[in-house]
Amino acid sequence: MTTEATSSPAPQTPVPGAVSAREKKNRRQDSGGVRGWFGRQNPWVRAGLMVLFAVLAFLLPYVGEIPLIGPQIVTQGIDWPSALFNMSYYVLLALGLNVVVGFAGLLDLGYVGFFAVGAYTVALLSSPDSVLRTEWGWTAAVPIGLAVAMLSGLVLGYPTLRLRGDYLAIVTLGFAEIIRIVATSTETLRGDRGFSDIPHPPGEFADGKPIFGVADAVPYYWLGLAVIILVILGVRNLDNSRVGRSWLAIREDQEAAEIMGVRTIKYKLWAFAIGAFIGGLGGVMFAGQQGFMNSQTFVLQFSILVLAGVVMGGSGNIAGAILGGALISYIPDRLRGIQDPIWHTDLFGFRFAIFGAVIIVIMIFRPQGLIPSRRRAMELKDREKEVAPIE
């Protein structure tokens, strides 16, 4: 390849390492797979598919009715709608943690601390066990719970801004442990004994029975799903904007990002606050459904599990976080009622051991997670058509 570069007025340098047709084709394949395919569809098709997904998700409580496959999906021995609701708040947590870890690259090992803060605030304001004796309704307590959770995100975020990577991890872990220990050992937070009779979300059927009762978890699941959809929309918008880009830049090289004008402090704090908000959302949902919560709900293992879900699903990818969050709740439960062939014991006892092995296998075969992030590749594809190269 020769060049006219020296005389050319425009800096159209020789295009060294120009992409051969072969490479171009490779690159296109690179963004193949489900997600890439999805990204290439036109917006209407995409919107249609999303709605379809949502509708299917809303119908999940009845999946057991489908002949043959249905019963395979449904977890036996426990209430399926309850299991679905559990999945829904795990998914919320995974979505929130994905903002902190996946987008902003802040390794948070104590994420359920925010879940705890949200749930405790609601409990304090609404449970008859609370010293406050306010006994508010759930709806009234929720905004306060979320605000306090968000605030706690800032409180944790601010002093830890200087910390790098894994130091942050241990501090967040410590933060969650401190919350748990304080909750365990102070009278006001009632420790192991917890708060009972936390009110459920309001609403009645025509016959006067509450929509959100104790016997039927379907309404909770639907509520959870609706919240998830809102969260997805918001988080997606952030990800596809300068906010997401700033997070990414901070994650890659904080100092360079700063020198390029990124306000690292601001964006890190936002990541914490948004993550905490979503975590708190999970917490208030949980408190409203269970009606009870205590300090053991927030053990460290829970945080770790959620993190495993995010990474397993595909850190930095919303669909991945959703899948991962659902799996960490679903897999262990699903082992219930399955017998191992040799000793004929219920595999449920081995659930976490099996789960551990499953995590390893998944990560070995898909180090980037089950649905890896293809955001960047997609963005490019959108643009490639718009700006045609000049030659």
Add this chain to the structure above:
Amino acid sequence: NSDSGSDDTASGNCGYKLAFFGALTGSSANLGVNIEQGFELAINQYNEKKGSTCIEVAKFDSQGEPGVAPGVARNLVADKKILGIVGPPFSGESEAADPIFEAAGIPTVTPSATRVSLSANGWKTFHRAVANDDAQGPAAGNYIKNVMKAEKVFVANDQSAYGAGLSEVVEKTLGSAVVAKDKTEADGKQTDFSALVQKVVSSQATVLFYGGYYQNAGLIRKALTTAGWKGTLVGGDGMKDPGLAKAAGNAAAVGTITTCPCSPPEKAGGTFVTDYKAKWNVDAGTYSDVAFDAANMFLQGIDAGNTTPEKLNTYLSTVEYKGIANTYKFTDKGELDPNYIKVWTFKFDATGNTIADQEVPTA
């Protein structure tokens, strides 16, 4: 609404379920398992008599964790065939799960949850088949003061609904004899108790009262012995399990005292002791007999045609049932009638088992 679905065809009030709700796994599981086995034995015998699986056993494992219990309770109440529940055994999980049972209107009989305040929630479905800690606590306190004649007592608890509640009552009874206090984490959260032991040793107490369950207690006992402490460990029914000696080592456990608002299971009436051994291949444990009675109380009610949870609940409020361990009659708060209250003390022997010591006064 129809109570039990359409398949209510079996004759003789059959086709229903009774549930056990409590710890089958987890760090204090022994206590839950004892109770479940007593419960299941009763239903088995009933079904054998009927010649069919008339009443089904449903088991729900709460792991004894208050945090886990509500989720499991929701699974329980989703099953519309369940008419009544034996459990929850522990006070903590009761606080967490009973509101759900109350909302669902399913009657519960706990054979063992002793926290005083459980009956103060106005739950209509709550029934307690044993005395509460307002009886057990003073009994323990009096035993320490009057029988052991201890002057310096260290009181610690595991911060659980049960442990904290019981040690509070004991403290009150002991008054100025309490020289120092401390708290530990709940069972299964801690194995190293050297900090607590350090405090006990330097307090020069001769008795440590621990409100908590057997595994922690065993570990504490072991650490105390290792540190050369010569005093006696005393605790409540939560420590009355051979698991304590397993944790502590038999030699260290010898002499440890526990109270229990129950009579020695080996003294239970009828053929219970041998039946139990035959069925489960172990001796009946703490509260196995009470659970057996509770299940039979339900079965008697169902037999009498109380085939909805509501009816069964009403039945419980009026029944006076004579079982193999005790006679049961509930006050309107669901407490055991004061006439039938009793508290015993037990002592660990060199084989790691508890042997009945004496019945103690509760006031």
Add this chain to the structure above:
Amino acid sequence: MSEPHIETPAEADAANARPFDRPAPEGTGTGATAPAAPGEDVLLEVDNVTLRFGGVVALNEVSFSLRKGEIFGLIGPNGAGKTTCFNAMTGVYRPTSGGIRFQGQSIVGKKKHEITRGGIARTFQNVRLFPEMTALENVMVGADAHHKTSVIAALFRLPRHHREERTGRDRSYQLLRFVGIEHRAGDVARNLSYGEQRRLEIARALATNPTLLCLDEPAAGFNPAEKADLLALIRKIRDSGVTVLLIEHDMRLVMGVTDRIVVLEFGKKIAEGTPAEVRDNPAVIAAYLGVPTDAA
């Protein structure tokens, strides 16, 4: 391509000599190559700056000033303190003593992102891109520096935010084309070759819309032909109204493009002047250039 190509308006704009949609600073005619008269239009003043690392004195009472619209060279032997000087100007290090003023305001102690927003951009001698981001995204991060909308607007996709995203992206594409690596826009930076990465660094720095662009050895890793392009590129950048501060060891490039030069040695300024003056300065020849027979 043999076919005659007719430019669309958009393309014409893109290929325009001024890829920066910012007004040229007043007082500087675009294309002005002659150095401004002393005392006039001082953009950056480095005033008696000393910077020590333990025993090493990396900068020793260095003073010089840049005028608007010029290309200014900073040269000197390895370890003379050139990069350190950049680091002091961009807030990475704080001078032990002395002052730095940019457009009349002191920037010592300011936050790095404030300095960038204030109009100083730089590249790194040891390439520091965001390795997992695409080339395009790398540039867009720079472009974001001047965007007004933020988290809330992004969260709800407000129209204004949307507009900023679009313009930012278009501009980033233009800049990639400007430095000649548009064909790699969608590749993550890690996968670019070293030379391509250096070009990307320039594009990213330009995206922050700087008044002053500091280039730390931009030609390292380029072959002579590519260096010639770079030379043209730097001129073009200046012509669009950006003042350029250049560290470079390639004398042909430095002599060919700069208006004035400062020479450092062991942290001290040993010479200052036009390229011709510096080239003939015996101290510079002794310390840096060596025998002027073969300058490249």
Add this chain to the structure above:
Amino acid sequence: MNFSGLIQDFGPLTITGLAQGAIIALFALGYTLVYGVLRLINFAHSEVFLLGSYACLIVWGFFGLDQNSATPSTLSVIGLLLLGLVAAIVISGITALGVELVAYRPLRKRNAPPLAFLITAIGASLFISETVGVMTQRNIKGVPPLIQPRDVFVIGNMHVTNLQILIIVLALMSMFLLDRFINRSRLGRGIRAVAQNPDSAALMGVNKGRVISLVFLLGGLMAGIAAVMYDLKIGVTRFDAGFLLGIEAFTAAVLGGIGNLRGALLGGLLLGLLQNYAASLFGTEWLHAASFVLLVLILLVRPTGLLGESLGRARA
């Protein structure tokens, strides 16, 4: 708050704290070593410790010893201790290597992102501890009374026992040897090189795979020693013993400056002492909270721990 208690018991609290801290420090070395080289938190290190704590019990079990046995004669105690140590070291070492082989090496081959390693390590940890949990029915396992604690010397109310001396001396010795090995030997330099720039290290002729295995192995050996000490001190082990103590060990490693061997020692001892003081001052229930509060405070002042990082790379 109970100041008089703290002052009165200062001596005994200090010695128990040091013994506890020595075990934590030994345990922490494994985190620090792996982190120093791979920049990864080896979550499965707690299970390396766990299996060590069972290994010696199993060996002692072969000799018919359980927690209800009588203390054997001094000579056989020495023999048993050595055997137990060897067993624990071997099993912990093998476990560490196994974790590397299963959870790290395949990912390294595929150039996986760092988080992926963290998660496989978590998976390995879950798998091992849960399997042990199921196999032992989550019951505790008692340790034979090999060493009857006896006061060796007494200062005021501080009784220093033979066991405490054994623990502290053994821990310090092991750490001294390790430190020398890492800082003086050629292989040690290789470890540091891989830590700072793996590709360049390969260009210098350093066998990266071997270095990484070695690092896991060394961490495993230390954890094995710590496990035996732990067994003797606490008298029981349980499927979650590794997890519970692991958090503390990890905290200690960070406290001292993760990646720094001497930091681990410092962090461990500090944590052991602090926990005992805090338990006396505020009550046992605040013991862990105290260590985390200390950690946060120290990191706020020194963001890379007390001694900073030395094995790892400095800012380029």
Add this chain to the structure above:
Amino acid sequence: MLLELKDVTLMYGRIQALHGISLSVGQGEIVALIGANGAGKSTTMRAISGLRPVAQGTITFNGEDITKLRADLRVVRGVSQSPEGRGIFPGMSVRENLEMGAYTRRNRAEINEDLDRVFTLFPRLKEREKQVGGTMSGGEQQMLAVGRALMSRPKLLLLDEPSMGLAPMLIQQIFDIVVEINQQGTTVLLVEQNAQQALSRAHRAYVLETGEIVKSGTGAELLTDPSVKDAYLGVA
């Protein structure tokens, strides 16, 4: 031939960086490799050192097939590289960095001798013996990287843009050093953007374009080749 590459293909994930290149370096030669940014020069170096596995083709060194050999073992065989981007150990002192270069060697006396030699070549390194590598200036790091590569007494020395970031006087010097080392018996494969210099010192040279070798010949031939002149030497 000391080193021989036959049809070497190398992939970065799905991106093919080398499309079957063949080249050889004879005992005692200086061979230069030139090409534009992204042509694959550094990739070729990585393939030879074993930092990246090749997908196809063979690499023979000293008669032995080293295609599948681990990188560290190639160092033992006598291949040493000063890599692109310098790759110094940022947390080690200058001296420790140099000692790392001699990692595979045992003879203390010889090592010290070589250390002295590097210090005489680059006095700045001697001055800064104790400074941490990561804080050295760009050019100083370059000296360190070259010095470190010399410390292994290689049979084949791979230099990836050794003149990058060096001041003009040092550039002269570094090429002189290359020639000098070569005369002492070390074979050199040199990647350079400073093609003028490289070609005038090299016995032979190859031109690489987008992962393929498009031209080869003696240094002098290529120096006068019009297309090479056009693309890589600039207007003189």
